[in-house]
Amino acid sequence: MMTSDSFLELRNISKRFHGIQALKAVDFGLLPGEVHCIVGENGSGKSTLIKIISGVYTAEPGGEIVIDGVPQPSITPAGSMKLGIQVIYQDHSLFPNLSVAENIAIRHHIGPGHSLVNWKGLRNKAQKTMSKIGVSFDPDRLVENLSIADRQIVAICRAIATDAKLVIMDEPTASLTRQEVDALFAVVRDLQERKISTLFVSHRLSEVMEIAERVTVLRDGMKVGTYEAKEMDDQKLAYLMTGQEVCYPSLTDDSIDGKVVLQVENLSKKGNYRDISFVLHAGEILGITGLLGSGRTELALSLFGMNPADSGQIIVEGAPVKLKSNQDAISKGIGYLPDDRLTLGLVMDQPVSSNIILTILEELLDTWKLINEEKRRTFIARGIADLSIKVSDPEVPVNTLSGGNQQRVVLAKWLATKPKVLLLDSPTVGVDIAAKVEIYDIISRHASQGIGIILISDEVPEVFYSCHRILLMRKGRIVAEYLPRETSEKELSQKINAG
Amino acid sequence: MQGKTGKFLKSTEFYLLMVIVGLSAILAVATENFFTLENLFDVLVSYSFLGIMAVGLLVVLISGGIDISFTATATVAQYVMATFIIRHGGGWGVAFLIPIAIGITLGSLNAVLVYNLRVHSIIITIATLNVFYGGLIFVTKGKWIYNFPDWFANGFSLFDFSEADGTLYSLSLPIIVLLAVLAITALLLNRTSVGRQIYAMGGNMDAARRMGFNLFRIHLFVYSYMGMLAGTASVVQAQLVQTVAPNAIVGRELDVVAAVVLGGASLAGGAGTLLGTVLGVTLIAVMQNGLTLMGVSSYWHKVVIGLVILVSVSITAYNRKLEERRHAQIDV
Numbered sequence: 151m152m153t154s155d156s157f158l159e160l161r162n163i164s165k166r167f168h169g170i171q172a173l174k175a176v177d178f179g180l181l182p183g184e185v186h187c188i189v190g191e192n193g194s195g196k197s198t199l200i201k202i203i204s205g206v207y208t209a210e211p212g213g214e215i216v217i218d219g220v221p222q223p224s225i226t227p228a229g230s231m232k233l234g235i236q237v238i239y240q241d242h243s244l245f246p247n248l249s250v251a252e253n254i255a256i257r258h259h260i261g262p263g264h265s266l267v268n269w270k271g272l273r274n275k276a277q278k279t280m281s282k283i284g285v286s287f288d289p290d291r292l293v294e295n296l297s298i299a300d301r302q303i304v305a306i307c308r309a310i311a312t313d314a315k316l317v318i319m320d321e322p323t324a325s326l327t328r329q330e331v332d333a334l335f336a337v338v339r340d341l342q343e344r345k346i347s348t349l350f351v352s353h354r355l356s357e358v359m360e361i362a363e364r365v366t367v368l369r370d371g372m373k374v375g376t377y378e379a380k381e382m383d384d385q386k387l388a389y390l391m392t393g394q395e396v397c398y399p400s401l402t403d404d405s406i407d408g409k410v411v412l413q414v415e416n417l418s419k420k421g422n423y424r425d426i427s428f429v430l431h432a433g434e435i436l437g438i439t440g441l442l443g444s445g446r447t448e449l450a451l452s453l454f455g456m457n458p459a460d461s462g463q464i465i466v467e468g469a470p471v472k473l474k475s476n477q478d479a480i481s482k483g484i485g486y487l488p489d490d491r492l493t494l495g496l497v498m499d500q501p502v503s504s505n506i507i508l509t510i511l512e513e514l515l516d517t518w519k520l521i522n523e524e525k526r527r528t529f530i531a532r533g534i535a536d537l538s539i540k541v542s543d544p545e546v547p548v549n550t551l552s553g554g555n556q557q558r559v560v561l562a563k564w565l566a567t568k569p570k571v572l573l574l575d576s577p578t579v580g581v582d583i584a585a586k587v588e589i590y591d592i593i594s595r596h597a598s599q600g601i602g603i604i605l606i607s608d609e610v611p612e613v614f615y616s617c618h619r620i621l622l623m624r625k626g627r628i629v630a631e632y633l634p635r636e637t638s639e640k641e642l643s644q645k646i647n648a649g
Numbered sequence: 650m651q652g653k654t655g656k657f658l659k660s661t662e663f664y665l666l667m668v669i670v671g672l673s674a675i676l677a678v679a680t681e682n683f684f685t686l687e688n689l690f691d692v693l694v695s696y697s698f699l700g701i702m703a704v705g706l707l708v709v710l711i712s713g714g715i716d717i718s719f720t721a722t723a724t725v726a727q728y729v730m731a732t733f734i735i736r737h738g739g740g741w742g743v744a745f746l747i748p749i750a751i752g753i754t755l756g757s758l759n760a761v762l763v764y765n766l767r768v769h770s771i772i773i774t775i776a777t778l779n780v781f782y783g784g785l786i787f788v789t790k791g792k793w794i795y796n797f798p799d800w801f802a803n804g805f806s807l808f809d810f811s812e813a814d815g816t817l818y819s820l821s822l823p824i825i826v827l828l829a830v831l832a833i834t835a836l837l838l839n840r841t842s843v844g845r846q847i848y849a850m851g852g853n854m855d856a857a858r859r860m861g862f863n864l865f866r867i868h869l870f871v872y873s874y875m876g877m878l879a880g881t882a883s884v885v886q887a888q889l890v891q892t893v894a895p896n897a898i899v900g901r902e903l904d905v906v907a908a909v910v911l912g913g914a915s916l917a918g919g920a921g922t923l924l925g926t927v928l929g930v931t932l933i934a935v936m937q938n939g940l941t942l943m944g945v946s947s948y949w950h951k952v953v954i955g956l957v958i959l960v961s962v963s964i965t966a967y968n969r970k971l972e973e974r975r976h977a978q979i980d981v
Contacts, residue, residue, distance in 0.1 A: 227859075227861070228861055231861075239859075241855075243853065243855065243856035243859050243860075244853065244856060245848070245849045245852040245853050245856060245857075245919075246852055246853065246919070247848060247851065247852035247919035247920055248845075248848060248849060248852060252845065256849070256860065257860070259842070259845075260842045260845045260846060260849065264842040265841060265842055265843075266840055266841055266842065267839075267840055267841065267842055267844075267845055
């Protein structure tokens with residue numbers, strides 16, 4: 151598949167860290183102007199490969215890197231930039247306190263080799279770069295006042311302000327709305343016309359597959375293969391990434407009894423969502439889906455008291471409740487697993503044990519109002535066993551665990567409060583496919599014990615396979631209700647992305 | 650997008666300016682002497698020393714760090730300079746060069762420690778404040794210095810002019826030095842590559858590293874610049890009060906921090922303007938001066954200054970909250 155006119159060719163690339171083989175004899179080729187996607191689970195070697203291309207890591211002897219036809223025995227980060235390779239990290243690496251123009255043209259006017267700033271030249275350079283890909287921002291606007299999507303476009307402008315030949319984007323669509331993704335893809339097509347290659351590294355297969363021409367799959371540090379994107383679909387890719395058929399646990403309705411645990415009536419919040427009404431039964435898993443910005447997360451936050459609604463009613467087990475803070479919500483038996491476990495769900499530096507008991511400290515107190523060590527230990531042991539958290543010692547910090555295990559710790563923390571209603575916002579973000587399936591299993595197991603669960607997600611298979619009922623939100627309203635057995639995954643996906 | 654004027658009307662600088670104007674109007678009516686040329690010159694001269702140090706601190710805050718040790722740096726610089734010119738003579742060149750050299754040296758030491766130890770600069774500079782100051786007291790036993798040579802005691806001035814009643818005004822040493830420091834720093838922050846790198850580093854340190862900026866050199870520059878201005882300010886202060894007392898400057902560092910933060914600089918780094926800092930110092934100066942003129946006990950000064958800082962910082966925070974709320978509603 152490799153041709154002599156490749157922009158980039160990697161041959162036999164291996165990398166080892168402390169005895170762990172991160173990459174093993176990987177070959178990789180990229181054509182000028184090509185849109186290529188690298189997919190793989192966590193730990194498959196995606197980021198190691200990117201870092202070798204961008205010169206952050208050095209490959210082991212025996213590997214070959216050829217860029218623009220010239221063999222490169224060793225690349226440094228600066229050297230890689232000189233060769234036209236630009237990486238846009240997930241955090242964009244922009245300067246929020248500087249203007250759009252300054253961010254875009256920063257390499258031309260600021261930094262080594264420049265003493266005075268030529269503001270006029272800087273603005274011109276920024277304008278020219280923006281017009282190259284058909285975008286126009288106010289050059290004097292501060293980057294901190296831009297949306298995440300616009301920041302990403304500014305980051306792309308900065309990348310191509312130097313003569314970029316390859317732009318690498320790490321998880322570019324992770325926090326964009328559908329429209330913003332479309333705008334990003336339009337920019338990528340522009341790059342393509344200018345013979346600039348784009349390399350995506352992504353978890354979100356369905357979106358990236360829309361634009362990628364070829365896709366390379368990595369698994370356990372080895373290349374599984376490079377495929378034409380046209381011939382791939384989610385299912386096939388998932389199989390290639392994991393080496394196993396993904397099998398969602400089958401869901402039964404047995405657990406649902408007629409008891410309503412949560413009823414929401416005409417709930418509205420200006421600028422967030424409008425006229426939301428639904429019921430949730432004990433033992434039921436209710437999916438709420440919709441695009442980013444459809445109001446799903448705002449609604450969840452309202453049900454957890456952190457974003458109080460303007461009007462409407464929330465009724466828990468038949469009694470109307472006022473939720474003004476998350477303490478209110480917790481005391482009414484509502485738990486919430488946030489979409490961003492790193493900043494909201496876990497105390498990352500603290501041990502697993504402390505994280506699990508965080509929500510129920512009161513219950514562990516003895517008569518002296520001190521924590522009873524005996525109770526603490528049994529409680530933690532039960533949590534770890536119940537959710538099969540893989541951890542050698544409950545005292546290791548949470549940030550040493552894998553994504554899937556971290557998510558289980560958050561789940562354990564909330565299940566400890568014995569909630570009546572559990573809100574799960576994107577519970578499997580950044581979790582491997584195999585670990586996802588286990589999390590779905592835990593969710594359905596607890597639902598069957600009588601908890602009402604609301605699962606918020608924009609991943610279609612997630613809501614399709616693991617919910618009893620699905621509500622679709624669009625522009626702040628619930629626009630439709632589906633039963634998974636009466637629709638198909640494909641149909642649901644079209645409905646979500648329509649409008 | 651509103652124009653530049655619109656932006657200014659919403660800025661911290663504008664609020665500060667309004668507060669200063671309002672306060673001055675009240676003082677002009679309430680006291681006889683506030684709004685006289687003589688008093689305004691007095692205020693300018695006596696606060697120029699604080700202003701020079703505030704400018705240095707602004708640069709450190711923009712870079713994302715903080716320096717608490719500059720008052721000790723200034724004291725050491727001042728003491729060595731005074732001892733030298735009394736024993737060996739010299740001129741203005743020496744009087745400025747010695748403290749500046751000492752300031753740069755001690756500042757570089759801060760930079761090396763902050764950069765290499767990766768400990769927050771507030772801890773490092775609290776430590777060095779104690780080391781510099783304690784060391785000086787130990788060596789000098791806290792003795793005051795008075796007998797400056799005449800040329801130093803007399804100072805110098807430019808553009809002398811007198812009013813009809815015969816009072817003499819001039820651009821004296823403190824004012825000249827302050828203006829020079831402001832001009833140089835304005836150029837540094839807005840027009841030089843290193844100045845923009847300081848903003849960039851304060852805004853996003855990781856991104857600055859990835860961009861290939863030499864972060865050590867930026868640290869070195871920032872803390873040395875602070876040291877240099879502390880040294881410069883120390884000469885102005887010594888000339889003004891005609892004595893060097895080892896305990897005269899140490900203790901003022903929090904006033905300076907307050908003035909700079911009042912002026913809109915962020916303790917998180919990346920934000921702050923020279924105009925804001927000038928206004929922050931001005932507000933504190935006008936307040937203290939006004940309270941003195943009104944015969945308020947100096948203990949109350951501290952209370953009033955504390956309250957003004959609280960109120961002013963609250964207003965800024967409240968405005969930011971309103972602004973965020975406005976942004977959050979565009980989505981749906």
